[in-house]
Amino acid sequence: MTSAAAPTPFLPETDTLPEEAAPTTRCRILETAEAAFRDIGYQKTTVADIARTLRMSPANVYRFFDSKKAIHEAVIQRLMDETERRVTVAAQSGNASAADRLGAVIRVLHQTCAERCDANPRMQEMVAAAVAESWDVCAQHIERTAAIFETLVRSGVAAGEFAVDDPALAAACLHTAVLRYCHPTLVSQYPNVGIPPLEAMIMFLIRGLRRIP
Amino acid sequence: MTSAAAPTPFLPETDTLPEEAAPTTRCRILETAEAAFRDIGYQKTTVADIARTLRMSPANVYRFFDSKKAIHEAVIQRLMDETERRVTVAAQSGNASAADRLGAVIRVLHQTCAERCDANPRMQEMVAAAVAESWDVCAQHIERTAAIFETLVRSGVAAGEFAVDDPALAAACLHTAVLRYCHPTLVSQYPNVGIPPLEAMIMFLIRGLRRIP
Known part of the structure; x- marks a missing residue:
């Protein structure tokens, strides 16, 4: 709100702070x-x-x-930005094949989640709430991650490495299939008994994308 | 505990109730x-x-x-028994291929979960707690379901329908990959936005099992 009062040398003209x-x-x-x-x-x-x-x-x-919730969202945003930065690095890893880059992205999603669960269980509770309640910041993060999966599947199809009729759908299947390894509640609260090692899961899923020779 | 007192015509010899x-x-x-x-x-x-x-x-x-917890476990046991009965029927469906029977099993797991979420949200909360806290009855149910997945993958391999090196591992990957559709908390609390239709997921996963011609 801009003040209508005449400016004085001691107060800024508006109630916004100086630029820096x-x-x-x-x-x-x-x-x-x-x-x-x-x-x-x-x-x-x-x-x-x-x-x-x-x-x-x-x-x-x-x-x-504006609110306490706005602070919560901004803190989550910082965490999601950090995850996305790491995911983007993994997705662009040099001359690696699309399969290797997809594997790297899934590994980063799992590691980021597991590291946070270990280091900051209280923070992870907040992330879990944000996911469960579909805060905008989480929904957008999930959408951007899904887009990275799709880009990689498309690039694998373009390179003749994968053969799928609907790359967007295949990418969504892949993303949904690894939920057990990348979801804060599932990673932090469930014992690992009975689930296959992540590397086995990655190999299993990538196999479903491959071009049949 | 057997009573040492002489039997009378009015009381049973032990403190167990009559057979029926x-x-x-x-x-x-x-x-x-x-x-x-x-x-x-x-x-x-x-x-x-x-x-x-x-x-x-x-x-x-x-x-x-023995305890309130024992009642909780027995109620959950009844629900799990009903799910397993339906899963067993799906797994044995006539002359269907292993792929079709796997699809039928996954569909039943999803439907049972979704029906309960709709019909009895309070009961589903209890199932969710049982799963999250790994009550024995749930752990055993998950193990038995995993065994059904493994039997079907093995039968597909035996029939030349599937080609996988490690059927137990492939079955565990399949089971873990459909968690989003069969887990009480995920099915009841999360919006379906962004996840592929179950049929698309089934097709995607079965493709990964197929023998490459």
């Missing part, structure tokens, strides 16, 4: 929130807690995030 | 428990509630079930 400070403050809020979510869990952390740690007023936190 | 009555009472307890679980949920139902409905003492319920 705003992203920095936003970042500090997210870092503080993430640390609190790791320590005591996202459900117990209040905006007041975050503001107190940062020695600012809750009102100032609300200038950057 | 014991299974009947056990059955009535389970039916009453299941109805209560459907109505108010398994967590809110007490042994006292079940006893009251049956006009018997809680002590009498405990003669048949």
Whole structure:
């Protein structure tokens, strides 16, 4: 909201912060929130807690995030961005075949999930809630990951490596078939008994894509 | 425990019930428990509630079930038995190919789960808890289902329909790959957006088993 009052030398003309400070403050809020979510869990952390740690007023936190939920979403967004960065590296791995790149992408999705479950069980609870409640940030992450699967299946078809009639559908099947290894709740809460090793699953699924000679 | 006292015409020699009555009472307890679980949920139902409905003492319920957990397990056992009965019928469907029988088994697992989610969300919560907490009855059900998958893959290999090096491993991959369609929590709580139709998934997975001509 722009102030109608005459500018003074002591106050900025509007209530937005100077250009550099705003992203920095936003970042500090997210870092503080993430640390609190790791320590005591996202459900117990209040905006007041975050503001107190940062020695600012809750009102100032609300200038950057409309609601507590907006902070949750932004923290999840940072995690998903990091996963996507790693997935993109795996998808582009040098001269590897489409099969090898698909395997690398699935491995990264599993490792990222498993590492987070071990390192930050409280954070993983938040990711699980975000997935279960289909927060926009998660739905978009799942869509972008699905698009990477599809690009790789298409490139395998173009290279004559795979033979599938409907690459988008085959990619969706592949993505859905590895859920057991990449879903925060399934990875963190279920014993691994009875499920095949991830490498065996990758080989099994890639076989279904191959061109029959 | 056998009583050492002399038998009288009015009391049975031991504290077990007459042959017919014991299974009947056990059955009535389970039916009453299941109805209560459907109505108010398994967590809110007490042994006292079940006893009251049956006009018997809680002590009498405990003669048949050691604990409330034992009642939970027995109710789940009945559901799993019903699922396994349907799966067995699908697995033995006439002269169908191994591929068709595998498809039929996966369809039954999905339908049973989806029907229960729709009809009895409270009961499905209990199944979800049983799966998540790996109650013995669930672990055994999953093992028996896995064994059916393996039998069908082996019969497809024997018939020259499938070509896989390790039928047990291929069956485990198949079973794990359809989790999204057969897991109570995933089926009941997650929107279907972005997942392929079950028939497409079945075709995709069976293709991976086929003998390459």
